[in-house]
Amino acid sequence: MDVSGYGEATAAKRAADLRDLIRRHDYLYYVLDRPEISDREYDMLFRELVRIEERFPGLRTQDSPTQRVGGAPLPVFQSVRHRYPMRSLGNAFEAEEIRAFDRRVRGILGESSAVEYVVEPKIDGLSVSLVYQDGVFVQGATRGDGETGEDVTENLRTIRSIPLRLRPEGGRPARMECRGEVYMPMRAFQRLNEERESDGEAPFANPRNAAAGSLRQLDPRVTAGRRLAALVYDLRYWEDQGRAAVSTHLEGLRLLEELGFAVPIHRSFESIAGAIAYLEEWAGRRGELPYEIDGMVIKVNDISQREILGSTAHSPRWAIAFKYPPEQAVTRVVDVSIQVGRTGVLTPTAILEPVRIAGSTVGRATLHNEDIIREKDVRIGDYVLVQKAGEVIPEIVSVLKERRTGAETPFAMPRKCPECGADVVRFEGEAAARCTGVSCPAQLREGIIHFASRDAMNIEGLGPAIVAQLLDNGLVRDVADLYYLGRDDFVKLERMGDKSASNMVEAIRKTKDNPIGRLVFALGIRHVGDKVAGLLADRFTSMEALASAGREELKSIPEIGDKIAESVVGFFRQDQTREVLRKLAAAGVRMKNEPEREGPRPFAGKRFVVTGTLSTMKRHEAEKVISDLGGQVMSGVSRTTDYLVVGADPGSKYEKALELGTTILSEDEFIEMAGKDHAIGG
Numbered sequence: 001m002d003v004s005g006y007g008e009a010t011a012a013k014r015a016a017d018l019r020d021l022i023r024r025h026d027y028l029y030y031v032l033d034r035p036e037i038s039d040r041e042y043d044m045l046f047r048e049l050v051r052i053e054e055r056f057p058g059l060r061t062q063d064s065p066t067q068r069v070g071g072a073p074l075p076v077f078q079s080v081r082h083r084y085p086m087r088s089l090g091n092a093f094e095a096e097e098i099r100a101f102d103r104r105v106r107g108i109l110g111e112s113s114a115v116e117y118v119v120e121p122k123i124d125g126l127s128v129s130l131v132y133q134d135g136v137f138v139q140g141a142t143r144g145d146g147e148t149g150e151d152v153t154e155n156l157r158t159i160r161s162i163p164l165r166l167r168p169e170g171g172r173p174a175r176m177e178c179r180g181e182v183y184m185p186m187r188a189f190q191r192l193n194e195e196r197e198s199d200g201e202a203p204f205a206n207p208r209n210a211a212a213g214s215l216r217q218l219d220p221r222v223t224a225g226r227r228l229a230a231l232v233y234d235l236r237y238w239e240d241q242g243r244a245a246v247s248t249h250l251e252g253l254r255l256l257e258e259l260g261f262a263v264p265i266h267r268s269f270e271s272i273a274g275a276i277a278y279l280e281e282w283a284g285r286r287g288e289l290p291y292e293i294d295g296m297v298i299k300v301n302d303i304s305q306r307e308i309l310g311s312t313a314h315s316p317r318w319a320i321a322f323k324y325p326p327e328q329a330v331t332r333v334v335d336v337s338i339q340v341g342r343t344g345v346l347t348p349t350a351i352l353e354p355v356r357i358a359g360s361t362v363g364r365a366t367l368h369n370e371d372i373i374r375e376k377d378v379r380i381g382d383y384v385l386v387q388k389a390g391e392v393i394p395e396i397v398s399v400l401k402e403r404r405t406g407a408e409t410p411f412a413m414p415r416k417c418p419e420c421g422a423d424v425v426r427f428e429g430e431a432a433a434r435c436t437g438v439s440c441p442a443q444l445r446e447g448i449i450h451f452a453s454r455d456a457m458n459i460e461g462l463g464p465a466i467v468a469q470l471l472d473n474g475l476v477r478d479v480a481d482l483y484y485l486g487r488d489d490f491v492k493l494e495r496m497g498d499k500s501a502s503n504m505v506e507a508i509r510k511t512k513d514n515p516i517g518r519l520v521f522a523l524g525i526r527h528v529g530d531k532v533a534g535l536l537a538d539r540f541t542s543m544e545a546l547a548s549a550g551r552e553e554l555k556s557i558p559e560i561g562d563k564i565a566e567s568v569v570g571f572f573r574q575d576q577t578r579e580v581l582r583k584l585a586a587a588g589v590r591m592k593n594e595p596e597r598e599g600p601r602p603f604a605g606k607r608f609v610v611t612g613t614l615s616t617m618k619r620h621e622a623e624k625v626i627s628d629l630g631g632q633v634m635s636g637v638s639r640t641t642d643y644l645v646v647g648a649d650p651g652s653k654y655e656k657a658l659e660l661g662t663t664i665l666s667e668d669e670f671i672e673m674a675g676k677d678h679a680i681g682g
Contacts, residue, residue, distance in 0.1 A: 003048065003051045003052050003055055004055075006052065006055070006056075008056055008059075011052050011055065011056050011059060012056075012059055014048075014052060015049060015052045015053065015056075015059050018045055018048060018049040018052070019049065019061075019063075019064055019065060019165075021045055022045055022046060022049065022065045023065060023163065023164075023165060023167065023260070024167070025037060025045070026065065026160065026163075026260075027163070027167060027260045046065065046066070046661075047663060047664065049064070049065065049066055050066050050663070053066055062136065062164070063136045063137065063164040063165040064164070065164070077150040077151055077152060077216070078150070078151040079144075079148050079149070079150065079151070080129075080139065080141035080144075080148065080149050080150065080151045081147065081148050082129060082141070082146075082147060082148065082149060083177060083236075083237060084177075084236055084237065085146050085147055086127060086129060086143040086144075086146050086149070086179065087146055087311060087314060087315055087316055088146070088314060088315055089122075089297065089315055089316070089319055089320060089321040090314075090315040090319075090320050090321065091295075091320070091321050091322075091323050092320050092321065092322050092323070093322075093323055093325075095276050095279075095280075097320075097322075098272060098275070098276055098279070098298065098320065098322060099272060099276075101272075101298070101320045102115075102272035104317070105300060105309060105317070105318070108308065108309055108317070109305055109308060109309070113305070114270070115270075115300060115302075115305065116248075116268055116269070116270055116300075116301040116302065117268065117269050117270075117272065117275045117298050117299065117300060117301060118249050118250060118253075118266055118267070118268045118269075118298075118299045118300075118301045119266065119267055119268075119269065119275050119278050119279065119296055119297070119298050119299075120233060120264040120265065120266040120296065120297055120299075121264050121265065121282070121286075121289065121293040121295075121296055121297070122293055122294055122295040122296055122297045122321050122322075122323075123181040123183050123231055123264065123291055123292075123293055124183065124206070124207065124208045124291075124292045124293055124294045125181040125182050125183030125184070125207070125208055125211045125212075125291070126142060126143075126181065126182045126183070126208070126211050126212045126215055127142070127143040127179065127180075127181055128140055128141065128142055128143070128149075128152070128156065128179070128180055128181070128182050128215075128230070129141050129143070129149065129177060129178075129179055129236070130156070130162065130177065130178050130179075130180065130232070131175070131176070131177045132166055132173070132175070132176045132177075133174070133175055134172060134173075134174060134175075135165055135166040135168075135172035135173070136164070136165050136166075137153075137156075137157065137162065137163065137164050137165070138153070139151065139153050140152055140153045140155075140156035140157075140162075141153075142215070142216075150216070152215055152216065154220045155214075155215050155216075155217060155220050155223040156182070156215070156230075157220070158220055158223050158224035158228075159182065159228050159229065159230050160229075161229050161230050161231075161261075161262045162230050162261075163259070163260035163261065165260075166259045166260055167258060167259055167260040169258045169259075171240060171259075172240075173238055173239055173240035174239045174240055175237070175239040176235075176237060176238055176239065176240075176259075177236045177237035178232050178234060178235050178236055178256060178261065179232070179233065179234040179236050180230050180231055180232035180233055180234070180261070181230065181231055181233070182211055182215055182228055182229070182230045183207065183208075183211050183228070183229060183230070183231070183291045183292070184207045184208075184210045184211040184214065184226065184227070184228055184229075184291075185207075185227065185229055185290050185291055186207065186290060186291065186292065187290070188226065188227040188228075189204070189206075189207040189210050192204065192210055192226065193210075203368050206292065207291070207292045208292070210226075211228060214226035214228055215228065225639055229262070229291070230261075230262065231261075231262050231263060231264045232256050232261040232262065232263055233253070233263060233264055233297075234249075234252070235252035235253075235255060235256055245303075246303065247302070247303055247304065248301045248302055248303060249299055249300075249301045249302075249303070250266075250268060250301055252303075253266060268301060275298055278296070279296050279298075279322050282296060283324055286324065287388075293324075294323055294324060295321050295322050295323040295324050296321070296322050296324075297319060297320070297321050297322075298319065298320050298321075298322065299318060299319040300318040300319065305318065306318040327357055327387060327388065328357070328385050328386065328387040328397065329355045329356065329357045329362075329385075329386055329387075330355075330383055330384070330385055330386070330400065331352045331353045331354075331355040331362075331383070331384065331386055332352065332353045332381070332382070332383050332384070333350050333351070333352060333378060333379070333380055333381060333382045333383075333384055333396075334351045334352060334353055334380070335350075335351040335380055336348050336349065336350055336351065336367065336373075336378075336380060336411045337349050337351055338413075338414065338418050339442075340417060340418070340419050340435055340440060340442035340443060340446075341442075341443075341446055342443060342446030342447050342449070342450050342524055343434070343443075343524070343526050344417075344434040344435040344436070344437075344440065344443050345432045345433070345434055346413065346414070346417070346424060346432070346433045346434065346435065347366065347367075347368070347369075347432075348366075348367040348368075348369070348370070348373060348411070348413070349364050349365070349366055349367060350364065350365045350366075350367050350378065350384075350396060351363070351364060352364060352365060352384075352386065352394075355386065357386060357387065357388055357394070362386060362388070362394045364394065365386055365394040365395055365396050366394070366395070367396070368431075369431045369432055369433070370413045370426070370431075370433060371431055373411055376396060376398065376399060377399055377401070378396060378399055378411065379399070379404075379408040379409055379410050379411060380408060380409040380410075380411060381405075381407055381408035381409060382399050382400070382401075382403075382404065382408050383399075383400040383403040384396045384397075384398065384399050384400065385397040385398050385399075385400065413426075413433050417435035417436075417437055417440055417442075419435070419437075419440050419441050419442035419443075420435065420437040420440040420441055420442070420443075421437070422435050422436050422437025422440060423435075423436045423437075424436070441471065444471065444477070444478065445464075445467060445468065445471055447479065447524050448462075448467045448470075448471075448476065448479055448482070449463070449464050449467050450522065450524050451479040451482075451522045451523070451524065452467070452482075453522075454636040455521065455530050455634060455636045455638060456518060456521050456522035456530075457511045457514055457518055457519065457522045458511060458514070458518070458636075459482070459507050459508055459511055460507045461500075461503065461504055461507055462482075462504065462507065462508070466493065466496075466504075469493045469494060470485075470493070473492060473493070475489050475492075478576070478579075478580050478583070479522070479523075479580060479584075480579075480580045480581075480583035480584045480587065481583070482508055483508060483509075483512070483583075483584065483587035483588070483589060484583075484587060485504075485505065485508065486505060487501045487502050487505050488501075489501075490504050490505065511589075512587070512588050512589045512590060513590055514589075514590060514633075515537065515590070515593075515627060515632055515633060516537045516542070516543060516590060516591065516592065516593060517530075517533050517534040517536070517537030517538070517632050518533070518632075518633075518634070519543070519584075519589065519590070519591075520533040520536050520537055520543075520546070521533035521534075523571070523577075523580075525567060525568055525571045526567045526571070527563055527564045527567045528564065528567065528568065529640075530634065530638060530640055531559075531640040532559065532560065532564060534607060534632050534640070535557055535559055535560070536554075536557075536568070537593065537632070538605065539557055541592060541593050542591060542592030542593065543581060543585075543591040543592065544591070544592070546568075546572070547572040547577075547578070547581065548572075549568070549569070549572075550569065551565040551566065551569055552565075554568055554569070601629050601630030602629055602630070602673065602674070602675075603626055603629040603630045603631030603674070604629075604630030604631070605630070605631075606630075606631045606632070606642040606643060607631065607632045607633075607634050607640055607641050607642045607643070608623075608626045608631050608632070608633055608634065608641070608642065608643050608644075608645060609633070609634050609636065609637050609641055609643075609644045609645070609653060609657075610622050610623055610626075610633070610644075610645045610647075611644060611645070611646060611647065611650045611651060611653040611654060612646050612647030612648050612649050612650035612651070612654070613647045613648045613649060614645075614647040614667050615647065615648070615667060616667060616671070619647075622645060622670070625674050626674075629674060636653070636656075637653050637656040637657045637660065637662060638660075639660055641657065641660070641662050642662070642663065643662070643663050643664070643665050643670075644657040644662050644663070644664045644665065645665050645667070645670045646664055646665065646666060646667070647667055
């Protein structure tokens with residue numbers, strides 16, 4: 001949408017309308033899971049608002065949907081004293097304890113009193129308090145010690161299920177406070193731990209620890225990348241002369257939904273027997289939820305009855321948490337295997353006698369690293385208690401040491417790599433042990449897979465199965481050898497005919513002209529992701545210049561610190577690296593940036609992905625325009641992507657861009673941005 005013709009008054013009205021529209025659609029999508037418009041229509045609204053705020057910065061508001069992304073790093077967290085204490089709940093572990101809770105409630109209220117209970121999940125996350133002033137989110141705090149918490153407002157602003165402005169359907173109170181739980185969805189938890197282990201960092205033990213660590217990041221941009229979510233379960237304070245306070249918990253939940261919050265699933269019961277049956281039902285269904293729960297909470301529905309019941313110094317008398325035991329089983333550790341990853345990290349995995357847990361058979365459980373094995377004292381032959389963390393990830397909870405016979409074998413991380421025999425080292429400050437072998441076949445296998453991946457050199461069709469065959473047949477010894485393979489080499493492989501072999505050779509050849517930023521990332525330098533690779537490519541004019549750079553020169557780039565600089569220098573010092581670069585250059589792979597073209601470079605420093613079928617040019621022509629104008633072309637959408645150029649039938653990249661909030665350009669918008677003559681090859 002072109003906003004160049006807007007005057008400030010027109011822009012102000014349109015921006016206000018857009019914010020209301022976007023908030024409504026956010027609520028429908030993130031809270032109700034009931035979108036009314038297509039992703040592309042939503043994206044067009046969002047981008048129009050971005051452009052208005054860029055053209056008229058004075059119209060940008062604190063509660064604008066465009067302000068979700070975290071800003072600059074925070075100072076240390078300030079303390080916040082809660083208006084009302086955030087008390088913990090008492091716990092129950094047996095149905096009889098729930099019945100005793102009911103008897104206590106009725107004993108205070110009177111046996112003849114009608115009591116209605118509301119039951120909802122006990123989400124295993126981090127409790128927070130959210131404060132709104134005149135309908136705008138102004139402060140968020142952790143529970144802390146119950147009386148005083150930490151101000152994490154900026155980090156909470158990055159969570160899309162927390163509205164920055166309350167929806168008008170629920171009213172706009174002068175001041176409102178609600179309580180809820182910030183959690184990490186299970187899929188986000190698994191992805192985060194995979195990333196941490198590949199970087200040699202200790203994994204989070206569970207989603208709750210991950211959520212707490214993410215919410216207390218000093219840099220909100222880190223929190224924004226962790227994909228946290230929130231469910232709000234208590235309307236704690238309401239200051240509005242135009243509307244009476246709610247009289248029941250159920251009314252409060254309905255009002256919170258009207259205001260724009262996501263609330264937990266819940267049901268009400270007129271008897272404690274019905275509530276207990278519901279608890280027992282969810283004991284076997286908790287794996288259906290996208291987040292981890294450790295029980296259910298039973299609450300008295302009537303607010304006036306809650307006031308009569310009151311609280312102890314620690315817990316309310318009108319609510320109790322019923323804690324589920326984790327689904328566990330006893331099995332035996334048969335062996336411990338070691339997997340070697342692309343960066344040389346050795347990951348130990350327990351091989352178990354197969355056992356059924358939470359609806360599936362478990363035969364392996366990650367042990368993460370040597371410290372965890374030592375802490376739990378896991379030995380080969382031990383009987384162990386196993387559970388699924390978050391009902392998904394198998395883990396060893398504890399060792400049944402009383403069942404030891406003396407025949408168990410303590411495990412020690414190998415001093416030599418099981419794949420290549422090179423020394424295994426553990427660097428100071430890291431949890432992971434690493435192989436030091438420059439020709440380690442396991443690292444080579446994972447390294448070639450990475451080199452060919454979409455975000456790296458993007459060699460279409462070169463997947464793990466073909467890589468394994470190339471290695472088994474002795475056809476490649478490093479990534480550079482890929483560029484020396486011919487059709488006859490691929491024909492030798494299983495399920496590879498003449499046409500497929502020719503296509504594979506052509507797919508490899510096409511990547512020779514990739515920008516060097518992709519090559520830097522594809523080389524798999526430790527600590528160098530695609531964003532840092534792009535920075536290095538922008539700063540240095542050639543691979544030769546980068547290979548010669550010293551630590552201080554590298555650290556002159558603001559985003560690069562000691563760890564990355566040390567890794568880059570160490571990588572290019574290796575004889576094997578120099579040989580790979582020599583072979584790549586001899587094969588015709590681009591090793592330096594093209595000379596800067598005269599004239600404007602509007603795409604300088606920007607990262608693009610092109611997807612779908614374009615009508616005025618071929619995709620490679622669009623990618624050349626991007627490179628010519630200073631931009632970097634990526635094969636896959638990630639958090640570092642600035643723009644996705646979309647043609648017809650865009651597919652999954654379009655969906656990924658919408659999920660990450662990436663700016664999406666139609667073909668016409670791309671042409672306008674590039675300058676028409678450039679885009680159509682004139």
